[in-house]
Amino acid sequence: MPELPEVETYRRYLETSSLHQPIEAIDVEDTRLLTTPLSVLQEALIGRWFIGTERVGKNLFVLTDGPFAAEKPVILHMHFGMTGDLEYYHSSVDRPKYARIVFQFRNGFNLGFICPRKFERIGLLNHIDTYLKRKKIGRDGLSITFSELAGQLRRKKVMTKPALMDQGTVAGLGNWIVDEVLFQAQVHPEKRTETLTDDEILRLHDAIQLVLTTAIRHEAQYRDFPAGFLIHVREWDDSPYDDVEAHKFCPRCGTRIAKSEVGGRTTYFCPNEQR
Known part of the structure; x- marks a missing residue:
């Protein structure tokens, strides 16, 4: 199961591969992996781009920017379940196995959310602190005093x-x-x-x-x-x-x-x- 070290590795991977690339489309094979309706996810994210990340425990939060971002902040939440992973690849190559959610960027590259056992989840948030409080998630292991x-x-x-x-x-x-x-x-x-x-x-x-x-x-x-x-x-x-x-x-x-x-x-x- 991905623990804090694995999710921190995924966070760094996403930051080095997938920032500042406008999202052109989002392809979802199984909507049960979403905590936000697909139509809402697509409407909120298409045309935006990832600008940074935050991680608390096993939760990865991806910050976005784009039209009207100041008026309506949108944060993508990723939880990697038991076997989740990320893979950045060009659209000219085969889609990775178990990439059940794919963010297609305007530059021809994609970010695949790998979900072998379908325990992984993706959804939208407006505030990270509100989510952490609702889920009763404490201080991150790396930052706790x-x-x-x-x-x-x-x-x-x-x-x-x-x-x-x-x-x-x-x-x-x-x-x-x-x-x-x-x-x-x-x-x-x-x-x-x-x-x-x-x-x-x-x-x-x-x-x-x-x-x-x-x-x-x-x-x-x-x-x-x-x-x-x-x-x-x-x-x-x-x-x-x-x-x-x-x-x-x-x-x-x-x-x-x-x-x-x-x-x-x-x-x-x-x-x-x-x-």
Whole structure:
């Protein structure tokens, strides 16, 4: 599932490929992927152009400009579901597989919204903050401060892992990211938030920044992450190791990594260092 690092990669890709090109047409194969009626989407966007992006957690917001933009701002919202992606291509080549929504630019290039499993969504907004408030989405993982994180965690009385996965606590942290954050911070996933010390919350905050910036730097190619990351222990289809079993030990202390279920999600942790 695309998490914050993947969506940040998509954001940068869109900015380097698709800005300042007037939209000539929008082709939609399946209108169930739209949160705005197709006719409204086409009327609002055709003739406009993308001028920039914002990302909060797993949500990508594309800003537009064009006729009457000052009187009626239009923002395109993209959510990538479980397998969404973007592909910029010229109209002279074949349409990418699963490009179920295509923005056709006047210069002959297209931006395809890739929707393999049809869990992805696109729609229009007028105000980003209103949307975030309505959806109860908190501060982005890259921008949340220590004091903001501490305030969110201290007002809860739950296990730390589910608290960090709550998008209202901090936006953009998915299952593997939270496991990695807890591992790097040496905090047990079942530790109660009301018992977290200032030092533990500071370690969690630093680990969030470390994990997210590392993932973005490597464009979410997990096999390229540093050897000291827990992610190499997880059971990935594209694991770089021939003998996965031999790599199921803590890279710091050598203890066998434990696997359990916390908050209904498969969880990996070191039982020696995350007590």
